[in-house]
Amino acid sequence: MAFKKFSLVISKSIKSFNKSIKVDSDKSISIRFFLIGSICQNISCAKNVLESEDVFSAISCLRKLGVKIEKINSGEYKVYGKGLGSLYANRKSILHFGNSGTLARLLTGILTSTPNIKVRLIGDHSLNKRSMKKLIDLMSSFGADFYPKKKFTFPLIFTSSAIPLGINYNSGVSAQLKSAVILAGLNSFGKTTINEKFFSRDHTENMLKNNKNLLLTKKNNQTVINVNGKEQLKNLNLKVPGDPSSAAFFTAITLMSKKSSLLIKNVGLNPKRIGFYKLLKKNGALIKFKNIKKTNNEIVGDIFVQSSKLKPINASKEYYLNTTDEYPLLFVMASLIKGNSSFVGISDLVNKESNRIVEMQKILKQIGVRSSFKKGKLTIFGKTILNSSKKRIIVPNLGDHRICMTAAVLALSTGISAKINNFETVRTSSPSFLKTLRYLGGIFEIKKK
Numbered sequence: 001m002a003f004k005k006f007s008l009v010i011s012k013s014i015k016s017f018n019k020s021i022k023v024d025s026d027k028s029i030s031i032r033f034f035l036i037g038s039i040c041q042n043i044s045c046a047k048n049v050l051e052s053e054d055v056f057s058a059i060s061c062l063r064k065l066g067v068k069i070e071k072i073n074s075g076e077y078k079v080y081g082k083g084l085g086s087l088y089a090n091r092k093s094i095l096h097f098g099n100s101g102t103l104a105r106l107l108t109g110i111l112t113s114t115p116n117i118k119v120r121l122i123g124d125h126s127l128n129k130r131s132m133k134k135l136i137d138l139m140s141s142f143g144a145d146f147y148p149k150k151k152f153t154f155p156l157i158f159t160s161s162a163i164p165l166g167i168n169y170n171s172g173v174s175a176q177l178k179s180a181v182i183l184a185g186l187n188s189f190g191k192t193t194i195n196e197k198f199f200s201r202d203h204t205e206n207m208l209k210n211n212k213n214l215l216l217t218k219k220n221n222q223t224v225i226n227v228n229g230k231e232q233l234k235n236l237n238l239k240v241p242g243d244p245s246s247a248a249f250f251t252a253i254t255l256m257s258k259k260s261s262l263l264i265k266n267v268g269l270n271p272k273r274i275g276f277y278k279l280l281k282k283n284g285a286l287i288k289f290k291n292i293k294k295t296n297n298e299i300v301g302d303i304f305v306q307s308s309k310l311k312p313i314n315a316s317k318e319y320y321l322n323t324t325d326e327y328p329l330l331f332v333m334a335s336l337i338k339g340n341s342s343f344v345g346i347s348d349l350v351n352k353e354s355n356r357i358v359e360m361q362k363i364l365k366q367i368g369v370r371s372s373f374k375k376g377k378l379t380i381f382g383k384t385i386l387n388s389s390k391k392r393i394i395v396p397n398l399g400d401h402r403i404c405m406t407a408a409v410l411a412l413s414t415g416i417s418a419k420i421n422n423f424e425t426v427r428t429s430s431p432s433f434l435k436t437l438r439y440l441g442g443i444f445e446i447k448k449k
Contacts, residue, residue, distance in 0.1 A: 004424060004448060004449075005422065005424050005448070005449040006423055006424050006446050006447060006448045006449060007419055007420060007421045007422075007423060007446075007447045007449070008404070008408060008418070008419075008420040008423040008434075008444055008445070008446060008447075009417075009418070009419050009420075009444060009445040009446075009447055010408060010411040010412060010417065010418045010420075010442075010443070010444045010445075011415075011417045011418075011443075012412075012415060012443045013388075013411075013412060013413065013414060013415030014253060014257060014412040014413070014437075014440065014441050014442050014443075015257075015441050016257060016258055016259040016260045017254075017257070017260050017261075017262070017440050017441050018260065018261045018262075019261075019262060019263075019439070019440060020262070020263040020264075020265065021250065021262065021263070021264055021265070021436055021439065021440070022242060022264070022265050022266060023242040023243060023246040023247045023250065023264060023267065023430075023432075023436065024050055024052065024242065024243055024246045024429070024430045024431060024432050024433070025048050025049060025050035025075065025240040025241070025242060025243060026050065026203075026240050026241055026242065026243040026244075026268050027050050027052060027054055027055065027102070027243055027245075027429050028102060028201065028203050028243075029203050029207075029238075029240050029241070029268070029298070030046075030049045030050040030052075030055050030240050031054065031055055031058045031100065031102050031103055031106070032106065032179075032203055032204055032207055033046045033049065033077075033079070033207070033236060033238065033240070034055070034058045034059060034062055034069065034077075034079055035058065035062070035103075035106050035107060035110060035183070036183075036204070036207050036208065036233070036236065037079030037081055037235070037236050038062050038065070038067040038079055038081060038082060038087065038110075039081065039082065039083065039084050039085075039086070039087070039110060039183075039186070039187075039233060040079075040081035040083070040233040040234060040235045040236060041081055041083055041232050041233060041234065041235060042081055042235040043078050043079065043080055043081065043235060044078070044079045044081055044235045044236035044237065045076075045077070045078050045079075045235075045236070045237050045238075046076070046077055046079075046236065046237075046238050046239070046240060047075060047076045047238075047239045047240070048075045048076075048239050048240045048241075049075045049076070049077050049240050050075075050240065050243070050429075050431075051074070051075060051431065052427060052428055052429055052430070052431050053098055053099065053427050053428040053431075054098060054099060054100040054102070054103060054428045054429060056098075057096065057097055057098035057099075057100050057103055058100070058103045058107070060096070061095045061096070061097065061103065061107060062079075062087075062107075064089060064093055064094075064095060065087040065088065065089050065093075065095075065111075066082065066086075066087060066088050066089075067079065067080065067082060067087065068080040075240075079236075081233075081235055083232060083233075084186055084187040084230070084232060084233065085113070085114050085115055085187045086114075087110070087111065087114050087117070088116070088117070089117055089118070089119050091118055093119045093120070094119065094120045094122060095107070095119050095120070095121055095122070096122050096123070097121070097122070097123045097124075097127055097154070098123060098124050098127070098428065099123065099124050099126055099127055099353065099399065099401075099425065099428045100123075100127070100428070101127060101130060101176060101352075101353075102176055104121070104123060104127065104132070104135075104154070105132075105135050105176040105177060105179070105180045106176065106179050106180055106183055106204075108121065108135060108139060108144075108158065108180060109139065109179065109180030109181065109182070109183035109184040110183045110184070110186075110187075111144075111158065111160050112139045112142045112143075112144040112160055112161055112164060112180075112184040113142060113160065113161060113164035113184045113185070113186070113187035113188045113229075114160050114187060115160065115162075116160065117158070117159070117160035118157070118158070118159045118160070119157075119158055120155060120156070120157055120158070121154055121155060121156045121157075121158050122154050122155040122156075123154045124399065125399055126353045126354070126398070126399030126400065126425075127154060127353075128153055128154045128155065129153065130153065130351055130352075130353075131152050131153060131351055132152055132153060132154065132156075133152040134174070134177055135177060135180060136152060136156075138167075138169065138177060138180065138181060138184075139180070139184060141167050142161050142164045142165065142167060142184050142188060143161030143162060143163060143164050143165065144158065144159065144160055144161045144164075145158070145159040146158055146159075147159075161188075163189065164184065164187065164188035164189065164229075165188055165189050165190055166185055166188045166189065166190035166191045166192035166193070166227070166229055167181070167185070167188075167192055167193075168192075168193045168194075168195070169181050169192070169193070169194045169195070170194075170195045170197065171194050171195065171196045171197070171198065171200065172198060173198055173200060173320060173321055173348060174200065174348075175200035175201035175202070175203075175204075175272075175321075178194060178196065178200055178204070178225075179203075179204040181194055182194065182204055182205070182208070182214070182225065182227055183204070185227035185229055186213065186227060186229060186231075186233070187229060187230065188227075188229040188230075189229055189230065190229060191226055191227065191228055191229065192226070192227040192229065193224065193225070193226055193227075194224070194225040194226075194227070195222055195224055196222055196223040196224070196225060197221075197222050198321055199223065199272060199321060200272065200321045201270070201272050201273060201321075202270070202272055203270070203298070205225065206270075206296070206297035206298055207236065207238075207296075207297070208233070209297050210234055210297075211231065211233050211234055212228075212231060213227060213228040213229070213231030213233075214226075214227055214228075215228075237296075238295075238296040239295065239296070241266055241267060241268035241295070241298060241300040242264065242265070242266050242267040242268060243267070243268065243429070243430075244267055244268050244269065244270070244273045244274055244276075244277075245273070245276075245325040245326060245429075246429065246430045246433070247264045247267050247303060248276050248277075248325075248326045248329055249329060249405050249406070249408075249409050249430075249433070250262060250264060250305075250436065250440070251264070251276075251277070251280075251287065251303065251305050252329050252332070252333055252409050252413075253409055253412060253413060253440065253442075254305040254306070254307065255280070255285055255286075255287075255305060255306075255307060255308045255310065255333070256307075256333065256336060256409075256413040257307055257413065258307055259307055260306070260307045261304070261305065261306045261307070262304070262305045262440075263302060263303070263304050263305075264302065264303040264304075264305070265302050266300060266301075266302065267300065267301065267302065267303050268298055268299070268300055269289055269292065269299045269300060269301045269303075270298055270299055271299070271322075272321065272322050273322060274322065275319045275320075275321070275322030275323030275326075276322075276323045276326035276329070276330065277289075277303070278319075278322075279313065279315055279319055279323065279330070280310065280313075280333075283310050283311040283312070283313050284308055284309055284310045284311050285305075285308045285310060286305065286306040286307070286308045287303065287304070287305050288303070288304045289301050289302070289303060289304075290302040290303075290304055310333065310337050311337065311339075312334065312337050312338075312339035312340055312341045312382065313330060313333065313334050313337070313341040313342075313343075314341060314342050315330065315342070315343045315344065316344055316345070317344045317345025317346075318345075319345075320345045320346055320348070324348075324349075325402055327343065327346060327349055327356065327360075328356050328359075328360050328402050328403055328406040329402075329405075329406050329409065330343065331343070331360045331364065331371075331378070331380060331406075332360075332363075332364075332406055332409060332410045332413075334380040334382050335364050335367065335369040335371075335380055335382050335383075335410075336382060336383075336384065336386070336413070336414070337382040337384065338382055338383055338384045339382055340379055340380070340381055340382070341379070341380045341382055342377060342378065342379045342380075343377065343378045343380075344376060344377045345376060346376065346377075346378060347376045352400065352402070353398070353399055353400035353401065353402070353403075353425075354398040354399070354400040354403060356400070356402070356403065357373055357378060359398060359400070359403055360403070360406070361373065361378075363393060363395065363403075363406075363407060363410070364380065366391065366392065366393050366394065367386055367391050367393065367410070367414070367416055368383075368386060368391060369381065369382065369383060369386075386414055386416065388414050388415040388416045388417075391416045391417075392416065392417050392418070392419075393407055393410065393411055393416055393417070393418035393419070393420070394418075394419055394421075395407045395418070395419070395420040395421055395422075396421055396422075397421050397422040398421075398422060398425075399422055399425050400425065401425045401426045401427075401428050401429050401430065402429075404420050404422065404423050404425060404426050405426055405430065405433060407420045408420060408423075408433075408437065408442075408444070412437070412442050412444075423446075434446075
C-alpha cells in the first residue's frame with residue numbers, strides 16, 4: 001500500500017517526563033493471526049490487532065486468495081477460515097508483500113503446500129532487494145518452483161508443489177524461515193520435523209499449540225517440532241498484546257533522559273522477544289516487569305523504566321535471536337556510554353530492510369563516534385559528551401523503519417539536529433510512534449515531499 005512520503009526534522013532534545021503509555025500492537029502476532037486464521041476451520045477472531053501497512057498488506061494478499069476478512073471495530077477483525085489447502089488464486093494474480101519479510105516468508109510457506117497456485121510475488125523497493133535464497137531453497141525441498149531459476153530476489157513467479165512431502169529441517173536463527181516450514185508442513189503428506197538448536201521466536205508455535213498435529217518435545221537441549229500434515233486446525237480467538245520491539249524505543253529514550261520514568265502497559269513479554277531488556281538490565285538499566293500474566297499461550301505484562309546510568313554493552317551471539325529488531329537501538333545507546341561496547345554474531349543484520357550494520361555505522365560517524373566491524377563483531381567506541389551544536393544526522397531514503405526510529409531516539413536524547421528521510425516507512429510497524437513521542441514531550445517537524 002502506497003502512502004505519502006515525508007521527512008522528520010528534529011532540533012531539540014526531549015525534556016524530563018514521568019508518564020504512562022500503551023504502544024502499538026505486536027506486528028508478528030497480528031500478521032500470523034490473519035495468515036493462520038485463513039487456513040483454520042470456522043471463524044477466527046482477534047482484538048487489538050495492529051493496523052499498520054505491513055498488516056494491511058497481509059489482509060490484501062489473503063483477500064486475493066479468496067479469504068473473507070471482516071473488520072468489526074478498530075483493531076477487531078474476523079477471518080472466515082477456508083481450511084488447509086483451500087486458498088486459490090487466478091493465474092495472473094500478483095501478491096504484493098509491501099515491506100514485510102514476515103508476510104513474504106510465511107505466506108509463501110502456506111502456499112507451497114496449497115494445490116494449484118501460480119502467482120507473481122513482489123515487494124516494495126526495500127523488500128525486493130533482500131535475498132530470499134534460504135526461503136526458496138526450503139520451499140523447493142517441499143516441491144515448490146520459483147522462476148526465473150537462480151534468481152533470489154522478488155519479483156518471482158511461484159508455483160506450488162504438486163505433491164508436497166514433509167521434510168526434516170535444522171533451523172537456524174530465523175523464526176520466519178522456521179515458521180514457513182511449519183506452515184508448509186501443515187498441508188504436506190507425512191511428517192515435517194524441525195530440530196531447533198537455536199531458540200528463535202515461537203509465536204507461530206504458540207498460535208498452533210492447541211492443535212494435535214503440532215507436537216513440541218525437548219531432546220538433547222533442543223526443541224523438536226513435529227508437524228503432522230493434513231490435520232485440520234482449530235479457529236483462533238485472541239487479543240494481541242503491545243509489541244516489545246516498539247516499546248524498546250520508548251524504553252531507550254527514558255533510560256537516556258534525566259529524571260524520567262515510564263510505565264508501558266500490556267506489552268508482550270515472550271521470553272524469546274525480551275533479549276533487549278535483559279541485556280540492558282545486566283548493564284545497569286532500571287527496568288521492571290510487572291502484572292505478568294499468560295494469555296493465548298503468550299506472556300503479557302507492564303514494563304516500568306527509569307533513567308539509568310549504563311555500563312558498556314557486550315552482547316554475545318546468544319542475544320541475537322531474542323534481540324534482532326533492537327540492535328540499531330543498542331548501537332546508539334552504546335555510542336553514548338563511555339567505553340567500548342561489542343556485539344557478536346550479528347552478520348544477519350546485513351539482510352534486513354537495509355544493511356543495518358553499515359547504515360548505523362554511518363550514523364555513528366556523523367555524531368563523531370568510531371566503530372569497527374570485523375569477522376561478525378561490531379565494536380563501538382562510546383563517549384558520554386557530544387558537542388550537539390556541531391553535529392547533524394542525515395538519514396537517506398532507506399525504507400527501513402527501525403533505522404528511522406533509532407535516529408529519532410538518538411536526536412531526541414542528545415539534542416543533535418536530524419533530518420530523517422523516508423520516515424513514512426515507520427507506519428509499516430508503528431503507526432502511533434510519532435503521536436506517542438509527542439505525548440512524551442518530543443518536538444519535531446514533519447516535512448512532506
